[in-house]
Amino acid sequence: MLVTPIHYDLSFEPIFSNFTFEGKEAIDVRIAKPTNTITLHAAELKIKKCLIVSSGKSISAQTKLDEKKETLTIKLPTKIAKSAKIHIEYTGVLNDRLVGFYRSQYKDKSGKTKYIATTQFEAADARRAFPCWDEPAAKAAYDISIITEPHHTAISNTNQILKKKIGKKTLYKFAKTPIMSTYLVYLGVGEFEYLTTKSGKITMRIVTTKGNSKKGKFALDLCKKLVKSYEDYFGIKYPLPKLDLIAVPDFASGAMENWGAITFRETILLFDEKTSSTQTKQFIAEVVSHELAHQWFGNLVTMKWWNDLWLNESFATFMATKFVDKFYPEWKLWDQFLEDTMNTAMGLDALHSSHPIDVKVNSPSEIREIFDAISYDKGGCVLKMLESFVTEKNFRAGLRVYLKKFSYKNAEGNDLWDEIGKSSKMPVRSMVNSWLKQTGFPLVEAKKQDSKLVLSQKRFVLEQKGSQKGLWEIPLTITHDGKAINKILKKKQESLIIPSNEILVNPGRNGFYRVKYSQDILYDLKELILQKSISHIDRWAIQNDLFALCVSGDGKARDYLEIATSYENEDDYLTQSNVSGNLYALYHRTIEEQYNPEIKQITHQYFRKMFDKLGWDAQKDEPHTNALLRSYVIGALGKLDDEEILCEANSRFRQYLQNPSSLNPDIQDAVFSLVAWSGDHNTYQKLLHLYNKAESQEQKTRFLGALSSFKDPKLLLKTLDFSQSKNVRSQNMHIPIIRVSGNQYGKKILWPWLKKNWKGLRIKVGVGSPLLNRMVSSISAVADNSMQGEIKQFFQKNPTPGTEMTLSQTLERIRIHHQFIKRLRAEFA
Numbered sequence: 001m002l003v004t005p006i007h008y009d010l011s012f013e014p015i016f017s018n019f020t021f022e023g024k025e026a027i028d029v030r031i032a033k034p035t036n037t038i039t040l041h042a043a044e045l046k047i048k049k050c051l052i053v054s055s056g057k058s059i060s061a062q063t064k065l066d067e068k069k070e071t072l073t074i075k076l077p078t079k080i081a082k083s084a085k086i087h088i089e090y091t092g093v094l095n096d097r098l099v100g101f102y103r104s105q106y107k108d109k110s111g112k113t114k115y116i117a118t119t120q121f122e123a124a125d126a127r128r129a130f131p132c133w134d135e136p137a138a139k140a141a142y143d144i145s146i147i148t149e150p151h152h153t154a155i156s157n158t159n160q161i162l163k164k165k166i167g168k169k170t171l172y173k174f175a176k177t178p179i180m181s182t183y184l185v186y187l188g189v190g191e192f193e194y195l196t197t198k199s200g201k202i203t204m205r206i207v208t209t210k211g212n213s214k215k216g217k218f219a220l221d222l223c224k225k226l227v228k229s230y231e232d233y234f235g236i237k238y239p240l241p242k243l244d245l246i247a248v249p250d251f252a253s254g255a256m257e258n259w260g261a262i263t264f265r266e267t268i269l270l271f272d273e274k275t276s277s278t279q280t281k282q283f284i285a286e287v288v289s290h291e292l293a294h295q296w297f298g299n300l301v302t303m304k305w306w307n308d309l310w311l312n313e314s315f316a317t318f319m320a321t322k323f324v325d326k327f328y329p330e331w332k333l334w335d336q337f338l339e340d341t342m343n344t345a346m347g348l349d350a351l352h353s354s355h356p357i358d359v360k361v362n363s364p365s366e367i368r369e370i371f372d373a374i375s376y377d378k379g380g381c382v383l384k385m386l387e388s389f390v391t392e393k394n395f396r397a398g399l400r401v402y403l404k405k406f407s408y409k410n411a412e413g414n415d416l417w418d419e420i421g422k423s424s425k426m427p428v429r430s431m432v433n434s435w436l437k438q439t440g441f442p443l444v445e446a447k448k449q450d451s452k453l454v455l456s457q458k459r460f461v462l463e464q465k466g467s468q469k470g471l472w473e474i475p476l477t478i479t480h481d482g483k484a485i486n487k488i489l490k491k492k493q494e495s496l497i498i499p500s501n502e503i504l505v506n507p508g509r510n511g512f513y514r515v516k517y518s519q520d521i522l523y524d525l526k527e528l529i530l531q532k533s534i535s536h537i538d539r540w541a542i543q544n545d546l547f548a549l550c551v552s553g554d555g556k557a558r559d560y561l562e563i564a565t566s567y568e569n570e571d572d573y574l575t576q577s578n579v580s581g582n583l584y585a586l587y588h589r590t591i592e593e594q595y596n597p598e599i600k601q602i603t604h605q606y607f608r609k610m611f612d613k614l615g616w617d618a619q620k621d622e623p624h625t626n627a628l629l630r631s632y633v634i635g636a637l638g639k640l641d642d643e644e645i646l647c648e649a650n651s652r653f654r655q656y657l658q659n660p661s662s663l664n665p666d667i668q669d670a671v672f673s674l675v676a677w678s679g680d681h682n683t684y685q686k687l688l689h690l691y692n693k694a695e696s697q698e699q700k701t702r703f704l705g706a707l708s709s710f711k712d713p714k715l716l717l718k719t720l721d722f723s724q725s726k727n728v729r730s731q732n733m734h735i736p737i738i739r740v741s742g743n744q745y746g747k748k749i750l751w752p753w754l755k756k757n758w759k760g761l762r763i764k765v766g767v768g769s770p771l772l773n774r775m776v777s778s779i780s781a782v783a784d785n786s787m788q789g790e791i792k793q794f795f796q797k798n799p800t801p802g803t804e805m806t807l808s809q810t811l812e813r814i815r816i817h818h819q820f821i822k823r824l825r826a827e828f829a
């Protein structure tokens with residue numbers, strides 16, 4: 001860059017009466033070569049004044065905004081050199097699209113509408129708040145001031161150093177920030193309430209709207225413990241004197257790691273002992289941990305460019321689990337990681353339309369679209385695989401050097417691999433790059449030939465078309481008779497001499513690949529599953545891979561059902577939830593098929609067995625995972641039309657209406673949904689009323705889900721229309737859409753409704769919102785093969801930037817489903 005920023009002096013004054021703000025900035029820049037034009041980023045701003053001071057002279061400058069490129073060009077009459085200070089005065093919009101500097105609305109206790117102003121700058125929206133070099137590598141320091149109305153307070157990244165009355169308003173000044181990227185700057189203004197604590201020298205606060213700060217206790221206590229733990233692990237102190245966790249009523253994603261001022265959706269920060277579920281508690285912990293990991297990995301050391309976004313996100317994903325697990329080992333988060341992270345990643349990465357982790361991106365819409373299961377989940381799995389390959393100790397040693405070396409700077413993936421390579425003295429760079437630079441992941445086939453074990457690799461895809469490219473450096477572990485062999489499989493095929501029978505590939509599932517065993521090996525493994533003489537993770541993995549092979553056409557559903565019988569006496573959380581999930585998927589996918597009753601019966605039986613162990617009510621001191629499993633099992637049984645469950649759900653609902661605290665929050669979701677499932681128009685009115693009067697957002701989303709669980713398509717349409725009303729926040733609009741897509745009775749109505757409403761929907765959530773991708777994905781659950789052309793055409797006529805890749809993934813999923821059904825029909829005929 002010709003001109004680079006060193007320091008920003010920023011002052012903001014939000015004007016709530018017309019949802020605008022006044023901005024004033026002074027940027028110190030360094031100039032590499034004499035120039036008379038300076039170009040920086042700006043969007044939706046009106047420039048009032050621009051003045052440049054260089055070599056003691058003050059020059060007034062011409063400015064030109066390019067709305068399309070989102071740039072501001074400053075033209076000067078003469079060239080300037082070395083350094084300058086750019087002074088700009090401008091106005092901007094406090095928009096309602098949840099990006100840039102935006103407004104969020106809520107009602108106070110007396111029902112009065114209130115606003116807060118808050119920011120979301122990642123990936124490329126700081127330019128909507130102040131002209132800047134809006135790229136992660138253009139790091140600078142910031143001095144920020146905010147002018148507010150007297151009843152408001154202001155928050156930014158650092159601690160407040162001045163509060164002063166000026167006229168009727170209040171001026172807040174904040175301490176100079178460390179050198180950092182624009183996407184991490186934060187501004188917040190509103191009638192906030194705080195829950196405060198101290199941890200060593202750091203002041204930690206939960207920030208909420210009035211009346212809610214008490215619900216921040218769980219997050220605040222955990223935050224304190226996690227920060228200490230991260231400081232120890234990284235060997236670097238948290239560098240700011242304060243850390244705020246802020247609950248924002250309207251928030252596009254889940255949470256955002258602004259340095260020292262982390263923002264969250266309310267449902268991901270606020271925990272209410274009386275009404276919140278165990279699932280919510282766990283989620284809060286994981287997300288707090290994730291955003292705290294970013295304070296080092298991302299904020300202190302930042303990627304050079306967004307192609308390495310995955311490094312930020314996958315690292316935080318991996319660390320989030322690692323650190324919450326230290327405090328809550330009984331939550332079994334590493335088991336859950338296999339299901340939520342590894343399976344999610346493999347589901348996407350088994351598509352031809354997936355993408356490499358390390359991917360070229362340029363425009364803001366391209367950048368937004370890679371915040372997906374590849375960047376978060378596959379990346380997280382690759383890091384976990386790397387850690388187990390080089391050992392925890394070497395991984396951490398390399399990481400520490402990397403963080404020290406690049407503090408307050410930018411880095412690339414290779415910088416990290418090289419440090420971990422040095423600490424472990426292992427070929428890390430080439431191993432890792434084989435997982436980063438190519439799309440997909442391998443299927444390892446294991447076959448016995450005499451006393452040899454033949455291992456081969458090929459790309460695992462769900463849609464079969466021709467032979468697949470791809471060769472990975474796979475860190476393999478094989479156990480036989482309990483002994484472990486480690487090696488790197490680099491070739492297409494290799495054989496090992498293994499005399500014994502009980503062979504297990506990828507034990508513990510540290511490697512990001514699936515395994516296909518030959519029949520004889522599988523035969524032995526079945527016995528081990530029944531006896532439970534292999535670990536729960538290995539029991540889980542064997543059938544998990546077999547099910548994936550069914551979907552890809554490399555295995556038979558009947559064989560899967562057969563092996564599922566070996567899992568009837570499972571008591572492990574992970575295994576039970578996966579087996580039941582696979583059975584349910586099989587049932588749900590074949591609902592319109594003749595042979596469905598047979599599958600339904602098997603599925604029902606499996607869930608019933610699980611339920612018999614769990615029951616309706618939490619047992620004293622039961623495992624955490626029981627609470628997670630219970631609502632899922634009850635919900636599924638009801639949808640499998642289990643009369644007893646439906647009856648009890650309705651009876652518990654009647655009790656709930658009398659006395660809300662009679663219903664455990666962990667089963668509320670399931671109960672409300674089943675009441676809808678078996679309910680009519682009157683039930684609808686009741687649930688709608690409950691939605692409208694629900695006080696917390698967590699409660700509201702439960703009822704919104706229930707409103708999407710009716711059988712009557714007319715009621716489902718009503719819910720979809722309701723999702724467009726002012727009663728549903730734009731951040732939650734995707735909930736009914738996704739829930740209706742998963743409801744078999746919504747199959748016919750969703751796509752026509754989406755088509756009719758797409759224009760309005762796009763405006764409501766804002767083009768570029770990640771929620772649009774979720775809605776596009778939902779189409780794969782309701783469309784059949786014959787609709788592909790129509791869907792493609794629709795999006796050609798209604799282009800939705802940032803969803804292009806998601807659309808091809810959705811179409812591919814439709815084809816995969818179609819092929820799967822075709823094979824099932826042949827099998828079950």
Ligand code: BES
Pocket residue numbers: 122123253254255256257286287290291294313316371770
């Ligand atoms: N940096 C992201 C937030 C973000 C997401 C910004 C997408 C811009 C676009 C943050 O660290 C994050 O990953 N948030 C997650 C939370 C997750 C851990 C559940 C999110 O918002 O989904």
Ligand code: ZN
Pocket residue numbers: 290294312313316
């Ligand atoms: Zn993140």
